[in-house]
Amino acid sequence: MNLVVQKFGGSSVKDKERIFNVARIITETYQKGNNVVVVVSAQGDTTDDLIEKALEINEHASKREMDVLLSTGEQISIALLAMAIEKLGFPVVSLTGWQAGFLTDSTHGAARIRRINKERVDNELSKRNIVIVAGFQGINRYDDITTLGRGGSDTSAVALAAALHADLCQIYTDVDGVYTADPRLVPNAHKMDEITYDEMLELATLGAGVLHNRSVEMAKKYHVNLEVLSSLTQNPGTKIKEVVKVEKMLIRGVARDNDVARVSILGVPDQPGIAFKIFSKLAACKVNVDIILQSIGRDNTKDISFTISRANKEQALEIMGDLNQQFGANGVVCDDNISKVSIVGAGMQSNPGVASKMFEALSEANVNIQMISTSEIKISVLVALEDSDKAINAIHDAFDL
Amino acid sequence: MNLVVQKFGGSSVKDKERIFNVARIITETYQKGNNVVVVVSAQGDTTDDLIEKALEINEHASKREMDVLLSTGEQISIALLAMAIEKLGFPVVSLTGWQAGFLTDSTHGAARIRRINKERVDNELSKRNIVIVAGFQGINRYDDITTLGRGGSDTSAVALAAALHADLCQIYTDVDGVYTADPRLVPNAHKMDEITYDEMLELATLGAGVLHNRSVEMAKKYHVNLEVLSSLTQNPGTKIKEVVKVEKMLIRGVARDNDVARVSILGVPDQPGIAFKIFSKLAACKVNVDIILQSIGRDNTKDISFTISRANKEQALEIMGDLNQQFGANGVVCDDNISKVSIVGAGMQSNPGVASKMFEALSEANVNIQMISTSEIKISVLVALEDSDKAINAIHDAFDL
Numbered sequence: 001m002n003l004v005v006q007k008f009g010g011s012s013v014k015d016k017e018r019i020f021n022v023a024r025i026i027t028e029t030y031q032k033g034n035n036v037v038v039v040v041s042a043q044g045d046t047t048d049d050l051i052e053k054a055l056e057i058n059e060h061a062s063k064r065e066m067d068v069l070l071s072t073g074e075q076i077s078i079a080l081l082a083m084a085i086e087k088l089g090f091p092v093v094s095l096t097g098w099q100a101g102f103l104t105d106s107t108h109g110a111a112r113i114r115r116i117n118k119e120r121v122d123n124e125l126s127k128r129n130i131v132i133v134a135g136f137q138g139i140n141r142y143d144d145i146t147t148l149g150r151g152g153s154d155t156s157a158v159a160l161a162a163a164l165h166a167d168l169c170q171i172y173t174d175v176d177g178v179y180t181a182d183p184r185l186v187p188n189a190h191k192m193d194e195i196t197y198d199e200m201l202e203l204a205t206l207g208a209g210v211l212h213n214r215s216v217e218m219a220k221k222y223h224v225n226l227e228v229l230s231s232l233t234q235n236p237g238t239k240i241k242e243v244v245k246v247e248k249m250l251i252r253g254v255a256r257d258n259d260v261a262r263v264s265i266l267g268v269p270d271q272p273g274i275a276f277k278i279f280s281k282l283a284a285c286k287v288n289v290d291i292i293l294q295s296i297g298r299d300n301t302k303d304i305s306f307t308i309s310r311a312n313k314e315q316a317l318e319i320m321g322d323l324n325q326q327f328g329a330n331g332v333v334c335d336d337n338i339s340k341v342s343i344v345g346a347g348m349q350s351n352p353g354v355a356s357k358m359f360e361a362l363s364e365a366n367v368n369i370q371m372i373s374t375s376e377i378k379i380s381v382l383v384a385l386e387d388s389d390k391a392i393n394a395i396h397d398a399f400d401l
Numbered sequence: 402m403n404l405v406v407q408k409f410g411g412s413s414v415k416d417k418e419r420i421f422n423v424a425r426i427i428t429e430t431y432q433k434g435n436n437v438v439v440v441v442s443a444q445g446d447t448t449d450d451l452i453e454k455a456l457e458i459n460e461h462a463s464k465r466e467m468d469v470l471l472s473t474g475e476q477i478s479i480a481l482l483a484m485a486i487e488k489l490g491f492p493v494v495s496l497t498g499w500q501a502g503f504l505t506d507s508t509h510g511a512a513r514i515r516r517i518n519k520e521r522v523d524n525e526l527s528k529r530n531i532v533i534v535a536g537f538q539g540i541n542r543y544d545d546i547t548t549l550g551r552g553g554s555d556t557s558a559v560a561l562a563a564a565l566h567a568d569l570c571q572i573y574t575d576v577d578g579v580y581t582a583d584p585r586l587v588p589n590a591h592k593m594d595e596i597t598y599d600e601m602l603e604l605a606t607l608g609a610g611v612l613h614n615r616s617v618e619m620a621k622k623y624h625v626n627l628e629v630l631s632s633l634t635q636n637p638g639t640k641i642k643e644v645v646k647v648e649k650m651l652i653r654g655v656a657r658d659n660d661v662a663r664v665s666i667l668g669v670p671d672q673p674g675i676a677f678k679i680f681s682k683l684a685a686c687k688v689n690v691d692i693i694l695q696s697i698g699r700d701n702t703k704d705i706s707f708t709i710s711r712a713n714k715e716q717a718l719e720i721m722g723d724l725n726q727q728f729g730a731n732g733v734v735c736d737d738n739i740s741k742v743s744i745v746g747a748g749m750q751s752n753p754g755v756a757s758k759m760f761e762a763l764s765e766a767n768v769n770i771q772m773i774s775t776s777e778i779k780i781s782v783l784v785a786l787e788d789s790d791k792a793i794n795a796i797h798d799a800f801d802l
Contacts, residue, residue, distance in 0.1 A: 070478035072473035079470035
């Protein structure tokens with residue numbers, strides 16, 4: 001008997017029809033003789049509705065109380081999904097995050113899973129119950145309710161699969177797998193049957209949007225067999241495994257991320273310790289920095305640029321404004337009218353022709369490159385937002401994906 | 402420093418304005434130097450909305466999953482109320498039923514409180530936090546979520562007041578106290594300053610609707626000082642205590658209950674054991690019987706009548722139909738177009754004039770009495786539903802309440 005963990009997002013359970021569709025996927029898996037544990041998110045817009053209720057009362061409500069409020073969203077989902085499975089005549093039990101043993105740290109709104117006490121889930125599985133678990137939530141050491149923040153339900157599913165040593169963890173989404181590029185942007189994009197954790201990680205980080213990077217990181221760490229597939233089609237999805245046939249795949253996909261802002265501080269003194277001061281200050285304020293670029297010094301000054309998520313723009317500008325004064329620099333500039341376009345593939349660095357091929361494609365498409373960043377398995381460039389679609393299509397064609 | 406437990410019902414927190422009104426009552430109590438623990442129900446129609454969601458999915462959903470679903474209603478309330486108190490600048494923490502230590506039996510949908518682990522609440526009070534607790538809910542020994550059923554939040558409040566040895570338990574409702582009759586029905590009704598537990602119990606059982614009898618029973622058992630008052634006025638409420646000046650009060654109030662159906666089985670054999678068979682069968686099927694009346698036997702047969710809540714009508718008729726065959730009786734009749742009207746007051750039985758005065762008032766108002774039942778402190782009569790208003794007004798006037 002195999003143990004399968006299945007995760008369904010909010011749009012997969014947004015109404016009665018979708019809930020029964022999901023219930024049928026679950027019970028079919030169960031009928032094949034598998035033990036089934038399901039992780040589910042809050043229905044459709046529930047979380048947004050709850051946030052609106054909170055803002056109406058208090059725009060600066062504590063994160064602790066926000067977690068008490070938001071965790072009800074998944075609790076409603078698990079009950080309704082369990083009721084649908086009861087209706088289909090199968091044995092089922094729903095569990096909230098704390099009932100399923102999710103223990104987290106105390107960072108309300110963005111908690112990290114510390115441990116899963118799997119006794120209750122194991123116990124329900126031994127009774128051949130289908131187990132429905134609320135994603136996105138847990139409790140801290142004081143028994144306070146916490147939520148995991150963005151991508152939390154994916155992370156819940158992978159963590160549970162790891163704890164239970166599940167044979168497979170299926171992430172159901174509204175796309176039917178991982179594509180060589182976003183099919184809504186690149187008509188020629190096609191679905192990949194297999195991909196490695198590292199490649200998936202780069203694609204996730206780059207905003208391919210299928211899986212949150214936290215969950216892929218965790219799957220890689222605990223060797224969880226992941227599969228991404230659609231709850232609305234019967235198509236096979238994409239399997240994410242440790243090692244796939246590496247020699248065959250060079251460029252695996254193209255992705256873009258429009259949630260990017262670039263901040264530059266101009267004319268800072270060309271002295272040791274400047275970069276440290278800037279990035280330690282940003283880190284202390286929890287501003288996540290992606291690409292960093294430093295110009296070659298001239299006239300004893302240099303320019304430092306970096307990219308961040310747009311949500312952090314105001315905060316980053318405030319910090320950089322202070323540092324600008326402190327360093328006696330020539331000012332801070334910011335551009336959020338940009339997009340990050342990347343290609344991902346194992347063994348890229350040993351193929352020097354890849355980067356130039358990408359830059360050639362962009363050049364022919366008349367797309368100006370604003371910044372370049374490379375890693376072992378990806379090359380990212382910043383381009384103007386309006387060039388973004390053109391850029392990924394040009395790259396997709398150039399590499400014949 | 403006194404400890405006050407305050408309970409607010411769903412209509413008291415139905416929207417933003419009401420929530421802040423309640424938050425002000427709480428923080429004013431806190432500012433007077435009291436420790437404050439608050440029990441709150443689900444907002445306005447939340448519970449009904451959740452039930453509707455469930456029925457859409459499965460009309461026969463398990464009670465366990467209904468409890469998982471419904472308990473989210475109070476969890477939303479406690480978070481929003483805590484956020485409002487945060488907004489007013491006071492230290493506050495919200496706790497779900499299980500976090501507040503409510504341990505119940507396993508009767509999902511109508512669980513009884515077994516014990517309250519008060520460590521968490523004590524701990525929060527010692528930090529001078531205002532503690533907001535979700536009413537109506539707890540967990541059973543398997544850590545499954547349970548709900549307490551009708552009147553559950555009142556019961557939660559009284560149980561918590563008992564466990565914490567609170568100095569006072571204030572039940573805030575949409576009326577400002579206990580009246581000699583329902584003021585919406587009897588214009589001359591007036592509010593009582595004090596009343597005993599037993600009298601309150603009879604009024605609650607009779608459908609006066611202010612407090613559920615479970616909560617009054619518990620208050621009597623654990624000597625909890627109760628006060629019923631309005632969250633919308635500043636008026637003093639009604640205090641419910643062990644012993645009030647008994648000699649002064651004979652008739653304390655008039656109440657009526659329209660949720661009544663009368664079932665009669667006609668011509669059953671006049672033999673021992675018949676009544677036992679009927680009422681043990683009804684009890685086994687959880688049909689609560691209120692008044693029982695047995696006619697004097699003639700021709701070796703007798704008629705047995707009893708009253709039940711209307712919700713139990715179909716079930717009772719089914720049971721009685723079976724027994725009718727088994728006994729070879731003359732049929733079962735049912736009437737739910739009736740109302741139970743009662744007067745309540747300590748020392749009533751030692752005043753034989755009371756009953757006759759009540760019957761006289763009804764007679765003068767031309768109200769036919771269909772059934773009579775008496776106890777130490779109450780007299781109830783069944784009348785036709787359309788005579789109900791007339792009856793309570795006539796009685797109220799006759800006793801000069």
